[in-house]
Amino acid sequence: MKLRLFILVAFPFFFVAASAQQRPYYTQYILNNFIINPAVAGIENYTDVKLSHRIQWEGLTDAPVTTYFTIQGPLHKSSFPEKTATGYHTPGENPRGNAYWRNYTSAPAHAGVGLTILNDKAGSLNRFAAYATYAYHVGLTPNTNLSAGISAGISQLSLNTSNLNFAVPVDPAVTNANTINRIKPDISAGLWLYAANYFLGLSAQQIIPDQIYFSNHPVGIVPGKLVPHLFFTAGYRYSLSDDISALPSFQIRYILPLPLGIDVNVKLQYKDLLWAGVSLRYKNGFAAMLGINLNQSVNIGYSYDYTTSALGTVSSGTHEILIGFLLNNRYADWCPRRLW
Numbered sequence: 001m002k003l004r005l006f007i008l009v010a011f012p013f014f015f016v017a018a019s020a021q022q023r024p025y026y027t028q029y030i031l032n033n034f035i036i037n038p039a040v041a042g043i044e045n046y047t048d049v050k051l052s053h054r055i056q057w058e059g060l061t062d063a064p065v066t067t068y069f070t071i072q073g074p075l076h077k078s079s080f081p082e083k084t085a086t087g088y089h090t091p092g093e094n095p096r097g098n099a100y101w102r103n104y105t106s107a108p109a110h111a112g113v114g115l116t117i118l119n120d121k122a123g124s125l126n127r128f129a130a131y132a133t134y135a136y137h138v139g140l141t142p143n144t145n146l147s148a149g150i151s152a153g154i155s156q157l158s159l160n161t162s163n164l165n166f167a168v169p170v171d172p173a174v175t176n177a178n179t180i181n182r183i184k185p186d187i188s189a190g191l192w193l194y195a196a197n198y199f200l201g202l203s204a205q206q207i208i209p210d211q212i213y214f215s216n217h218p219v220g221i222v223p224g225k226l227v228p229h230l231f232f233t234a235g236y237r238y239s240l241s242d243d244i245s246a247l248p249s250f251q252i253r254y255i256l257p258l259p260l261g262i263d264v265n266v267k268l269q270y271k272d273l274l275w276a277g278v279s280l281r282y283k284n285g286f287a288a289m290l291g292i293n294l295n296q297s298v299n300i301g302y303s304y305d306y307t308t309s310a311l312g313t314v315s316s317g318t319h320e321i322l323i324g325f326l327l328n329n330r331y332a333d334w335c336p337r338r339l340w
Contacts, residue, residue: 022255023205023229024066024120026054027279027287027303028322030249030265033339034072034114034133036231037203038149039192041135042112043338047073047327057307057315062123072114072133073328094271096335097242104196106139107338116151129155129186144195145338151188156181184210184226194338201233230254235265237340245269247277247340272335275301284309287318293334299324 026035032050034040050070057063114133119126135149159180190203210226235249246268253261267277267289277289285308291301305318326333 027320028301031301037190037201038133038151038188039135039147039190041072041114041133041149042074046329049325052322054320056318060315064122066120068118070116075111094243096272101196106143106145109138111136124160126158147192149190155184155186198236203231205229296334297326
């Protein structure tokens with residue numbers, strides 16, 4: 001049973017391009033676009049830290065578990081006034097109301113840097129990755145910015161063969177070691193266009209295609225292949241009232257030779273305090289999200305995914321929690337001003 005589950009879930013999830021996306025899924029990427037697109041680094045005027053833990057297909061043995069840490073911010077703080085609109089909390093008023101968006105201006109040209117540390121485990125397979133990021137933001141118009149970013153680092157792919165049971169006593173992948181590691185270079189790049197009412201993002205992960213195998217004797221073994229992942233993301237902001245904004249967005253994933261992956265999201269935000277949302281993953285499932293800005297330093301988001309595929313019959317869904325910290329937030333912003 002363990003070997004069958006390993007073949008069904010873990011191996012395609014990481015390495016077989018014809019079977020599954022090789023990078024982790026995220027539901028709350030709309031709250032941390034940096035995990036998808038390196039061009040987001042430094043977009044706000046503070047250091048943004050995110051911690052995320054995702055348990056996919058809970059109840060299914062050896063199902064994927066993904067944990068990541070990201071930190072990103074500007075190289076130099078902008079010389080904004082001592083207080084920003086989102087730092088004021090006048091009773092009965094919304095600091096992110098219509099007046100704020102009417103007065104929105106583009107950010108001055110600046111650079112941003114970031115770091116991502118990620119661990120993604122499925123059965124006997126594990127992927128650990130670490131990336132450093134650099135991005136640069138420029139103003140195209142008085143209220144529109146364009147940024148470009150690149151991430152470079154390594155991915156360590158590990159196979160724990162001690163958990164596998166084979167019909168053949170001696171297999172070339174397990175002859176000499178209980179854990180076999182493969183370290184690969186990894187590069188991602190992206191563009192991010194943003195203004196008061198919309199954003200557009202284009203990014204590519206795993207740009208360097210490469211073969212991967214876990215045998216110490218690869219003769220006669222067909223290797224897997226790491227392939228590029230392309231993401232196109234877009235969103236628009238509508239004011240339903242002075243206190244409530246609707247933020248529809250979508251993401252399209254292109255991973256050859258898979259069909260296009262499509263997510264459609266809607267997030268409702270009340271002032272700069274609370275948000276709730278739903279997400280539809282085409283032909284896969286849907287999710288519900290809820291979050292709160294506790295204060296000017298901490299925010300929390302939670303999502304629950306329900307799978308409509310056959311996996312939904314053997315799992316109780318997917319849980320993902322995201323905790324954010326706003327460091328060096330000297331202007332007391334309770335929520336992002338450019339990533340809404």
